Amino acid sequence: MPVSRINPVLYRRIMANDEATLEYFSHDDQILKRNNAVLSGSPAFHVHEQWSAGHLCNKRLKVCIRLRCAFQVSLLSVIKKQLFLSASEIKRRVITGEIAGVxxxxxxxxxxxxxxVVIWVxxxxFYSGRKI
Structure with a gap:
């Protein structure tokens, strides 16, 4: 696209490497498809946990995983990071039903x-790898 056809404010943001603007375009499905772009690599991610100590008595915990924006990472990677378990251990727990909903x-x-994504753990x- 010729530069003259780009909105001047948007063009300045792109040229200044504005983080929010670049993140928006890097995750826009239509733009990625139109440009035959394919995401690669494994993005860094941060998980925000919010839970109360009152859940200690429950036998199963509801775990909601919400993505702020679309990105290419396996759910296994997210769960491994948060539960402090190996991939094989998580797979075993899915098979035994200790992790359900996925x-x-x-x-x-x-x-x-x-x-x-909602899973039940x-x-x-949930508490096996944590120091409480």
Whole structure:
């Protein structure tokens, strides 16, 4: 696209490497498809946990994973980071039902996702790697 056709304010933001603008365009499905762009690598991510000590008595905990923007990372990577378990241990826990609401295929998928994911984790699994 010729530079003259780009909104001048947008062009200045792009040229200044404005983080919010670049993040928006790097995650816009239509722009990525139109430019035949494919995401690669594994992005760094931060997980914000919010839970109360009152859940200590529950047998199963509801875990909601919400993505702020679509990016290419497996759910397995997110869960590994938060539960302090190996991939094989998580897979074993899915098979035994201690982690429910997600399949092994969904865990491994790196398909770009924007939706929330709800899984159920036994209290023993959730707290096993944590120092409480």
């Amino acid at each position: 399949t092994l295929k969904e865990l491994k998928s790196t398909k770009r996702q924007t939706a929330s 036994s209290a023993g699994v």
